[in-house]
Amino acid sequence: MSSNGIQHQLILDGKEVNFSAGETLYEIAERHRKEIPTLCYDPRLDPFGACRLCVVELEGARNPVASCTTKATAGMVVKTQTEPVEKHRKTLLEMVVSENREVEVDPLRGYASQELGKLTDRYQARTGRFQGAQSGQLHATDDNPFIFRDYDLCISCNRCVRVCAEQEGDHAIAAMGRGFHKQITTEFNGLLKDSSCTFCGQCVQTCPTGALADKKALRAAELPEPLQKTRSVCPYCGVGCSVDLLSKGEKLVGIHPAMDGPANEGALCVKGQFAFDFVQHADRLSMPMVRGDDGELHETDWDTALDRAADGFAKVLKKHGRHSIYGIASGRTPSEANYTMQQFIRRGYGTHYIDNCSRA
Numbered sequence: 001m002s003s004n005g006i007q008h009q010l011i012l013d014g015k016e017v018n019f020s021a022g023e024t025l026y027e028i029a030e031r032h033r034k035e036i037p038t039l040c041y042d043p044r045l046d047p048f049g050a051c052r053l054c055v056v057e058l059e060g061a062r063n064p065v066a067s068c069t070t071k072a073t074a075g076m077v078v079k080t081q082t083e084p085v086e087k088h089r090k091t092l093l094e095m096v097v098s099e100n101r102e103v104e105v106d107p108l109r110g111y112a113s114q115e116l117g118k119l120t121d122r123y124q125a126r127t128g129r130f131q132g133a134q135s136g137q138l139h140a141t142d143d144n145p146f147i148f149r150d151y152d153l154c155i156s157c158n159r160c161v162r163v164c165a166e167q168e169g170d171h172a173i174a175a176m177g178r179g180f181h182k183q184i185t186t187e188f189n190g191l192l193k194d195s196s197c198t199f200c201g202q203c204v205q206t207c208p209t210g211a212l213a214d215k216k217a218l219r220a221a222e223l224p225e226p227l228q229k230t231r232s233v234c235p236y237c238g239v240g241c242s243v244d245l246l247s248k249g250e251k252l253v254g255i256h257p258a259m260d261g262p263a264n265e266g267a268l269c270v271k272g273q274f275a276f277d278f279v280q281h282a283d284r285l286s287m288p289m290v291r292g293d294d295g296e297l298h299e300t301d302w303d304t305a306l307d308r309a310a311d312g313f314a315k316v317l318k319k320h321g322r323h324s325i326y327g328i329a330s331g332r333t334p335s336e337a338n339y340t341m342q343q344f345i346r347r348g349y350g351t352h353y354i355d356n357c358s359r360a
Helices: 025-031 083-099 115-122 159-167 202-206 270-274 302-320 335-349
Strands: 008-012 015-019 055-058 077-079 147-149 173-176 183-186 212-214 227-233 242-248 251-257 289-291 297-299 327-329 354-356
Touching (some): 025 055, 055 083, 083 115, 159 173, 159 202, 202 212, 202 251, 251 270, 289 302, 335 354
Antiparallel strands (some): 173 183, 289 297
């Protein structure tokens, strides 16, 4: 609805549709399930209009207009898929492909990494009609453990720069150079760890080509099992960020933020994005252990371990009282386990001496 409650109308591909004041042609078309391609668009970011794939024909306009940056006005007549527009889109994609080292990249690189490949296939743009130098340059010397800066695949959509500035407020990366020599960089073209980067991974997950990639996930690229996604909730704090766990066989290999997560809307912190190795770490206990008469820890069954723990709590309570017992819950356990822990301390012993290691 518009600010005064009045709906406006325009003609979209021959059909009269309603829209609200302030909406762009792209937003209206998307709502009416028109397949307009784009590579620089992310619904979380301000429209940019860099890739020009989303152009549409607007009656009365001399040239096609970018639908993502053009605000709708009443009475507009818009066509989204005419022959000239589709030809324009295919040509642009052919030119983009000609500059890149490759189009097919592993989906482990990031959430949006398959966008260029899918559009190229949709428009049959692997023609090889354009040949020449490749843009971008791999930043092979950046030794940070999280983000692979493979700028051979960069198409200068600026989504990474914009998500870092608009969503995270970090302004850790920017664009340098102009035209064919434009490239994504950091302050003084240095390393990410020397910049204001917080390693949230947002630049990785919005990149439509895999130019910025998840280093940790790519370690599993050679594993033969198919990639699976499982929706879950990040356990590290109380925000409740939705995540998609990436697995191959029985191995957790990476994490994608859930773009439809009600709490995070595609955002994660460095822990939620990259700190998952503990799940299958070799040091993680798989059996309970109790201390024997020799003073050493030994593996045992759950009944024996629970009986030993219950006996220890009972002795402490009897000798020192309820305030001698406290609990510290882990930020790496599910919310249900943490809830059980606080109930155990509060209801079981009548004390509020309970905390969580990740509450900050």
